[in-house]
Amino acid sequence: MIEVSALSKRYGDFTAVRDLSFTVQPGEVLGLVGPNGAGKTSTLRSLAGIIPPSGGTVRIGGIDLAAEPVAAKRLLAFFPDEPRLFDYLTVRQHLNFVARIYGVADHAALAQPLLEELEIAEKADQLPGELSRGMKQKLAIACGLLHSPRVMFFDEPLTGLDPLGIRRMKDSILRRARDGAAIVLSSHLLHLLEEVCSHVLILKKGEKIAHGSLAEISAQFAHGETGVSLEEIFIRATGGSEN
Amino acid sequence: MLGALLYLRLTSLKNLLLSRLRRLRQPKYLLGAAVGAAYFYFVFSRPFAGAGRPSTSSGSGAAASFTLSTVELIPLLSVFGAFALVVIALFTWLVPSEKQGLTFSEAEVAFLFPAPISRRRLIHFRLLGAQLHILLSAIFFTLLSRGWSFLGGNVLTHIVGWWLVLTVVNLHFTGAALTLNRIFDAGISVWRRRLVILGGFSVLIVATAISIWQNAPAFPTGNFGPGAFFSAIARTIDTGLLHWLLFPGKLLLAPFLAADVRTFFFALGPAALLLAAHYLWVSRLEVSFEEASVAHAEKRAARVARFQAGDYRLGSAPAKARREPFPLRVPGRPELAFLWKNLLGTRALFHWRVWTGCAVAIMIGVPWIIRAGGKAPFAAIIAIIAAVFAIYTLLLGPQLARQDLRSDLPNSDILKTYPLAGWQILLGQLLTPIAILSGLLWLSLLAAILALAPRADTVSWLTPGFRLTAGLCVAAVIPALCTLQLLIPNAAALLFPAWFQSTRTRGGGIELMGQRLIFVIGQLFVILISLLPVVLGCALVIFASQWLIGPAAAVVLATLLALTLLAAEIACGLWWLGERFEKLDLATELRP
Numbered sequence: 004m005i006e007v008s009a010l011s012k013r014y015g016d017f018t019a020v021r022d023l024s025f026t027v028q029p030g031e032v033l034g035l036v037g038p039n040g041a042g043k044t045s046t047l048r049s050l051a052g053i054i055p056p057s058g059g060t061v062r063i064g065g066i067d068l069a070a071e072p073v074a075a076k077r078l079l080a081f082f083p084d085e086p087r088l089f090d091y092l093t094v095r096q097h098l099n100f101v102a103r104i105y106g107v108a109d110h111a112a113l114a115q116p117l118l119e120e121l122e123i124a125e126k127a128d129q130l131p132g133e134l135s136r137g138m139k140q141k142l143a144i145a146c147g148l149l150h151s152p153r154v155m156f157f158d159e160p161l162t163g164l165d166p167l168g169i170r171r172m173k174d175s176i177l178r179r180a181r182d183g184a185a186i187v188l189s190s191h192l193l194h195l196l197e198e199v200c201s202h203v204l205i206l207k208k209g210e211k212i213a214h215g216s217l218a219e220i221s222a223q224f225a226h227g228e229t230g231v232s233l234e235e236i237f238i239r240a241t242g243g244s245e246n
Numbered sequence: 247m248l249g250a251l252l253y254l255r256l257t258s259l260k261n262l263l264l265s266r267l268r269r270l271r272q273p274k275y276l277l278g279a280a281v282g283a284a285y286f287y288f289v290f291s292r293p294f295a296g297a298g299r300p301s302t303s304s305g306s307g308a309a310a311s312f313t314l315s316t317v318e319l320i321p322l323l324s325v326f327g328a329f330a331l332v333v334i335a336l337f338t339w340l341v342p343s344e345k346q347g348l349t350f351s352e353a354e355v356a357f358l359f360p361a362p363i364s365r366r367r368l369i370h371f372r373l374l375g376a377q378l379h380i381l382l383s384a385i386f387f388t389l390l391s392r393g394w395s396f397l398g399g400n401v402l403t404h405i406v407g408w409w410l411v412l413t414v415v416n417l418h419f420t421g422a423a424l425t426l427n428r429i430f431d432a433g434i435s436v437w438r439r440r441l442v443i444l445g446g447f448s449v450l451i452v453a454t455a456i457s458i459w460q461n462a463p464a465f466p467t468g469n470f471g472p473g474a475f476f477s478a479i480a481r482t483i484d485t486g487l488l489h490w491l492l493f494p495g496k497l498l499l500a501p502f503l504a505a506d507v508r509t510f511f512f513a514l515g516p517a518a519l520l521l522a523a524h525y526l527w528v529s530r531l532e533v534s535f536e537e538a539s540v541a542h543a544e545k546r547a548a549r550v551a552r553f554q555a556g557d558y559r560l561g562s563a564p565a566k567a568r569r570e571p572f573p574l575r576v577p578g579r580p581e582l583a584f585l586w587k588n589l590l591g592t593r594a595l596f597h598w599r600v601w602t603g604c605a606v607a608i609m610i611g612v613p614w615i616i617r618a619g620g621k622a623p624f625a626a627i628i629a630i631i632a633a634v635f636a637i638y639t640l641l642l643g644p645q646l647a648r649q650d651l652r653s654d655l656p657n658s659d660i661l662k663t664y665p666l667a668g669w670q671i672l673l674g675q676l677l678t679p680i681a682i683l684s685g686l687l688w689l690s691l692l693a694a695i696l697a698l699a700p701r702a703d704t705v706s707w708l709t710p711g712f713r714l715t716a717g718l719c720v721a722a723v724i725p726a727l728c729t730l731q732l733l734i735p736n737a738a739a740l741l742f743p744a745w746f747q748s749t750r751t752r753g754g755g756i757e758l759m760g761q762r763l764i765f766v767i768g769q770l771f772v773i774l775i776s777l778l779p780v781v782l783g784c785a786l787v788i789f790a791s792q793w794l795i796g797p798a799a800a801v802v803l804a805t806l807l808a809l810t811l812l813a814a815e816i817a818c819g820l821w822w823l824g825e826r827f828e829k830l831d832l833a834t835e836l837r838p
Contacts, residue, residue: 048659048831051662051663052662052663053658053659053662053663053831054831055828055829072665072667072828073665073666073667074665075665076663076664076665077665079663080663081659081660081663083659083660087656087657087659087660089587089591089654089657090591091567091568091587091590091591092587092590092591093567096567096570096587096590099574099576100574100583100586100587102576103574103575103576103577103578103580103582103583103586104580104583104664104665104666105664105665106576106577106580107576108576108577110576128567129567130566130567
C-alpha cells in the first residue's frame, strides 16, 4: 500500500532523510521513531506529498506520488501534530468543505457517525475558536477520515489529548488498520506506540537504523533478554543520544 | 525590587535592539532598512529652518491658510487641543463596561504576577514600560509636526511638549482604569456610572450654553474666512464652566505650543505639576487589576497570533458561526469550495443581498441627485468620486482584501494534501477577493455611468447605447483585472515567503516598514508591466477599427483582445504559481 524506495530529502547542504526504503502493507501500523532531528517529520511530509522529496520514489496504493499527485492524494490522509483548522468554519462546515474537495457525495451520512464516534456531534455548529485543544484535534481527525483514506499519516497524534482521548485514538487507529488501512505514525511516546504499532522504523540522523515487526526489532536489540521495552530498544538502537 | 524590574526592561530593550541590528545581516532586512531610512529621509528631510521663529503677522504654511497670525493661532490650537483631551477623558470614563486591566505581556504576567512584588510596584513597572513607547512616540510626532515650525519653539521643546502630553494621557488612562475597577468592586453598575458622568457633563454643557447666550461674542457676519470662523468657535467653546474644564488641558499643551524657550520654561512648571498630580493619583491607588490584566494579555496575544496568521481584523474572533453564503453541494468544482470557505470568513457585508441593495440604491439615488441638483455639478462630483474610489479599490484593494492564499499560508501543509493541482488551490483561494473587489468596482462603474448621462447632451458620441456598451465592456474586464492584481501579492507570498511572513509582523521597526514599501512598489511595477501590452493592443485596435466599424464595436473588439491577453497572462501566472505552491515548503523557507 505504501512503497518507499531510496527516499531522500535535502535542505541545501543538510540531508534530513537519506536513502530510505520500506513498505507498509494494508492492516499494518508502522511507528516512525527517532531522536529529535532524526528526519521523522520530513519523512512524513514527503510521504504525504506536502514537500517534494529530493530523491527516490513514493507509491501510494501503487500510484507514484510524484507522477500522479492528485490521484495518490485521494487515497491518503495526513494528520499534523497541531490541528490546522479554518477559523470561520464550524465543525459541520469543515466536513462539508472537505467533502467537496474530495468529492465525497454522501458526506452527510458519513459525517454524522464519524462525529458521534469522535464525540463532537454536539459541537457540530461551533467554530474552532469555541473548541478545546482536544476537540480541535478530533475535528482534524474527522476531516481526515471523511473520505475513508486507505493510507494515513499521523504526526504525533496523541499530543494534547487527555487519557480518555488517547485511549480512543489508539482504538480508532487499530480499528482503521483492522479495516485494511496502512498507517504510519510518528511519536515520542514509545510505550503508547508499543500498544498500537505492528512494525517499527527507527531513524537516526536521517538514516534507517532498524526496521521490522516489533518482534523482529526486539530480537535484534534484546540480545537474548526477555521483556525488553520499546523504550529500551530505542535507547540501545540509537546509542542514547541524538548524534 | 524596582531595580530588578528596571533590569528586565533595559535588558529586554538592549536585546531587542541587538537582535534588530543582527538581523540586518540578512539582505531582506538590510534592504528593507535602507528603503525605510530613505523614506524617512525624504519625508522628514525638510529642515527645521522655521523653528524658533514664530511669525507675528500673517503666519506661514498652515497658518497662512487660516489667515491668522501665530499670536492668534496658538490660543486657538490650545483651546481645540484641550477640548480634544476633555473628549478623550470623557470617553475613557464612559466607555468601559468591564473591569480594566493594565497592559502586561503574557510573559510578564507569568513571571511577575506570582512573584513577591506589590501591586504598587507592578503599576510602577507598567508606567516605566510605557515610557519607552512614549518617548519614541514623542520623537515621531515631533518629526510629523515639523511643518508646524511656524508655532515657534525648537525640536527639544516640541519633544518635551509631546512627552508631557503623552505621559499625562497615559497616567490618566491608568488612573481611570484603576479607579473604574474600584467603582466596579464597589458594586456600582455600568449604567449608573454612565448616567452620573453624562448627567454631570450635561449640566456643564447647559451651564456653558447659558453662559454663551449671556456673554459670548457674536459670530462674525458677512464675508469671513475659515480663520475667523474657527476663532469664533474657539471663543465659544472657551466660555463659562467649559473654560475651567479646558484649563488643565491648556496647561498641559502650553509647553508644546510655547513660542520661545522662555515661554516654554514658564509653561513647564504648571504642566509638570499636572503630571505630578496624576502620578500621585495613580501611585496611591490600591486596586486589584490582576485578573483583568491576565485577560487583557491573553486577548492581546490572541490578536497578535491572529494578525500573524493573516487575520487583520481588530476585533476579537466572531463568537457565532455565519450563515453560509450559498449551499455547497457535492459533487462540484472544488475551487468553489474555497470561495465558499473564504466568504464565510468575511464580514456579513459581503453578501449578494447587500450588493444588490447597493446597486438598487445607486440606480435610484444617482439620477435623483443629478435631477435635484441641476445636472452638471453633482454629476461631475459623483463621476469623480466613483472614479477615485475605483482607482483606490483597484490599487489598494489587493492589499486589504486578503481572503486568499496569503491568509491560508500557515495551513499550506493541509492544503497540499488535498487531491488538487496547485493552480486549482490558488484559483480557488483567489475567488473571494476577486468577487469582493469586482463587486466594489462594478458598483463604482454603475455610479459613473449613471453620472455621465447628462454629458450625452453635450458630447455627441456619448450616446446611451455607447455608454451601455462601454460599461458592459469595462464590467467584463474588471474581474480579470482584479485577478491579475491579486495574483501579484499572492506571487510575492509564494516566491518570497520569508519576506512576506516578516512583513506580517506588527510594528517591527524601520526595516519592516521598508519591506512593506518594497512590496507595494513591486506590485505597482509588475501590474504596469503586465498591463502595458493589453493597453497598447486595445489602443491600437480602437484606433484602427473605429473608422470602419464605429466606436462601440471598436470598444467591443478591444475588450475581446484585452480579455484574451489578460486570460493568457492569468493562466500562465496561475500555472506557474501553482507549480511553485506544490513545491513550497514553508517550514524550510521560514528557517532563519
